[in-house]
Amino acid sequence: MSNLEKYNQAFCELFSLEEGFDGVAVRINDTEDWDSVGHMELITALEDAFDIMFETEDILGLSSYMEGIEILKKYGVEM
Amino acid sequence: MFLELDKKDGKKIALTDSGKQIVSYEEIINFGKNFYEVIGRRTLIFVLCSNCVGAAAGYLGAMIHHIVPLMLGASMDRQLLGELVRVYHPEYIWKPVSMVEDHERILLERYQYVLVATGLKSYPLYEELSLLLTTSGSTGSPKLVRHSYGNLEAQARNISAFFELDDMEKPMLDLPINYTYGLSVLNSHLYSGATVLLTSMNPLNPGYWEFLKTNEATSITNVPYYYEILKKLRFFRMELPSLRTISQGGGKLNEELHKEFAEYAQNTGRRFIVTYGQTEGSARMAWLPPKYALSKCGSIGKAIPNGHLFLVDESGNEITEPYTIGEMVYEGPNVTLGYAQSGEDLILGDERHGILYTGDMVKTDKDGFFYIVGRKKRFLKLWGYRVGLDECENIIKSAFDVECACIGNDECMEIYVTTEKDHDKIRRYISDKTNINSSAFKVCYIEKLPRNEAGKILYSKL
Numbered sequence: 001m002s003n004l005e006k007y008n009q010a011f012c013e014l015f016s017l018e019e020g021f022d023g024v025a026v027r028i029n030d031t032e033d034w035d036s037v038g039h040m041e042l043i044t045a046l047e048d049a050f051d052i053m054f055e056t057e058d059i060l061g062l063s064s065y066m067e068g069i070e071i072l073k074k075y076g077v078e079m
Numbered sequence: 080m081f082l083e084l085d086k087k088d089g090k091k092i093a094l095t096d097s098g099k100q101i102v103s104y105e106e107i108i109n110f111g112k113n114f115y116e117v118i119g120r121r122t123l124i125f126v127l128c129s130n131c132v133g134a135a136a137g138y139l140g141a142m143i144h145h146i147v148p149l150m151l152g153a154s155m156d157r158q159l160l161g162e163l164v165r166v167y168h169p170e171y172i173w174k175p176v177s178m179v180e181d182h183e184r185i186l187l188e189r190y191q192y193v194l195v196a197t198g199l200k201s202y203p204l205y206e207e208l209s210l211l212l213t214t215s216g217s218t219g220s221p222k223l224v225r226h227s228y229g230n231l232e233a234q235a236r237n238i239s240a241f242f243e244l245d246d247m248e249k250p251m252l253d254l255p256i257n258y259t260y261g262l263s264v265l266n267s268h269l270y271s272g273a274t275v276l277l278t279s280m281n282p283l284n285p286g287y288w289e290f291l292k293t294n295e296a297t298s299i300t301n302v303p304y305y306y307e308i309l310k311k312l313r314f315f316r317m318e319l320p321s322l323r324t325i326s327q328g329g330g331k332l333n334e335e336l337h338k339e340f341a342e343y344a345q346n347t348g349r350r351f352i353v354t355y356g357q358t359e360g361s362a363r364m365a366w367l368p369p370k371y372a373l374s375k376c377g378s379i380g381k382a383i384p385n386g387h388l389f390l391v392d393e394s395g396n397e398i399t400e401p402y403t404i405g406e407m408v409y410e411g412p413n414v415t416l417g418y419a420q421s422g423e424d425l426i427l428g429d430e431r432h433g434i435l436y437t438g439d440m441v442k443t444d445k446d447g448f449f450y451i452v453g454r455k456k457r458f459l460k461l462w463g464y465r466v467g468l469d470e471c472e473n474i475i476k477s478a479f480d481v482e483c484a485c486i487g488n489d490e491c492m493e494i495y496v497t498t499e500k501d502h503d504k505i506r507r508y509i510s511d512k513t514n515i516n517s518s519a520f521k522v523c524y525i526e527k528l529p530r531n532e533a534g535k536i537l538y539s540k541l
Contacts, residue, residue, distance in 0.1 A: 018459070032507075036283050036308065056312050056316075057285075059311065060288075
């Protein structure tokens with residue numbers, strides 16, 4: 001599975017999104033279940049999937065699907 | 080006057096919120112006069128709350144003038160709100176200006192909040208009735224907790240005493256103020272002449288930390304889940320020079336986390352204070368003094384000042400032996416009057432006479448510290464918020480044509496239904512109704528619910 005596939009899978013599983021969802025529209029507090037609880041689950045899922053540990057500012061900054069991709073790049077995850 | 084608000088320094092800031100609104104003690108008192116001039120008499124109102132100056136000012140204006148507020152979350156399900164209006168007949172609603180509907184006439188507008196009349200007539204109110212709160216806010220259960228004026232006075236006085244609060248405090252208040260625990264932070268700090276920092280943001284929002292730092296918050300108070308988030312956010316490495324007190328309540332913090340926060344507090348010269356409470360006891364009933372935070376890790380401590388805690392066995396006899404489990408009973412001036420289930424109940428007087436059976440199964444150690452081991456009543460605390468299991472069953476049964484039984488722990492509610500279909504729909508529906516993330520609910524199929532001869536569900540067999 002590619003990194004992007006792993007990334008998408010986390011979103012599908014946590015926020016009940018269909019495969020091929022429109023990433024641009026997926027944002028914290030707009031997407032169903034992506035509230036503070038969903039956010040902690042997302043952070044944990046991404047840390048596990050890519051074996052990384054986010055810094056505070058990145059946990060707070062990961063507020064949309066698109067931003068998540070940019071943040072993961074900082075941790076050397078090629079997307 | 081309520082919380083002796085008129086005895087504070089009038090120019091001092093009482094409330095500030097993350098929407099940049101600020102009010103002094105004097106302004107609150109003046110606003111209260113306006114509020115009363117419009118309403119004109121003792122009656123029932125609903126206050127639809129978010130953590131902002133508008134909601135808090137409406138609450139205080141009502142309390143100062145003996146108008147009885149029912150505090151509800153502004154984001155609560157509309158249908159459930161409608162049911163509460165039908166059951167309790169509030170004469171007025173104080174709500175965010177964004178919630179005004181076209182046909183409504185605005186009687187007063189301040190701090191981005193408005194007062195509208197419902198056209199309903201309030202039921203008669205018991206003379207000592209001061210405030211109503213929901214027991215299980217999220218499920219919109221019509222069951223309310225009736226508070227007296229004495230309850231809130233005792234709450235403010237006792238909490239400010241054991242926390243040693245003074246007018247230098249600036250507590251971060253992000254716990255909803257329609258929730259007993261959040262409201263107790265507001266009351267106890269205003270009673271102490273402090274400045275309360277109100278926000279509906281959560282710690283995953285960068286603005287939360289900016290608000291906390293800019294205003295130099297001196298304390299944080301929250302439920303166990305918040306402390307899990309803080310740990311994940313590398314809280315222990317943050318620079319927060321103004322922060323002096325870290326307080327936790329609203330459910331049991333796991334022992335490992337308790338220890339980590341207690342050690343952090345000890346190493347950085349801060350106080351870590353665990354408390355225990357319930358809406359029925361006007362929030363806090365027990366506290367663990369910070370000097371015992373490490374040596375009595377996992378304990379809820381002892382009774383708060385002016386309160387008394389003891390354990391009883393199944394026949395109601397007091398247990399005096401340590402390490403014996405019994406139901407914990409609290410006695411004190413903050414024990415509420417009782418419940419209301421309908422508008423007619425608002426005339427009821429004191430049904431508890433200062434004694435509350437908490438429903439928590441507890442043991443003590445040899446030094447008299449209390450430890451919670453289980454729960455007798457049918458509710459869970461999901462992410463720190465109380466959710467009634469029977470109420471959830473009713474919500475599901477009335478929306479789907481199924482038999483349903485709910486059980487679980489504070490991590491997850493298991494919903495057993497007699498259908499193999501609609502599991503996702505049911506999960507989504509209960510999540511929407513309770514306003515709780517759907518990951519807290521698991522739907523399971525069962526062919527037939529286990530019942531005894533009388534037809535009662537045997538939850539232990541699920």
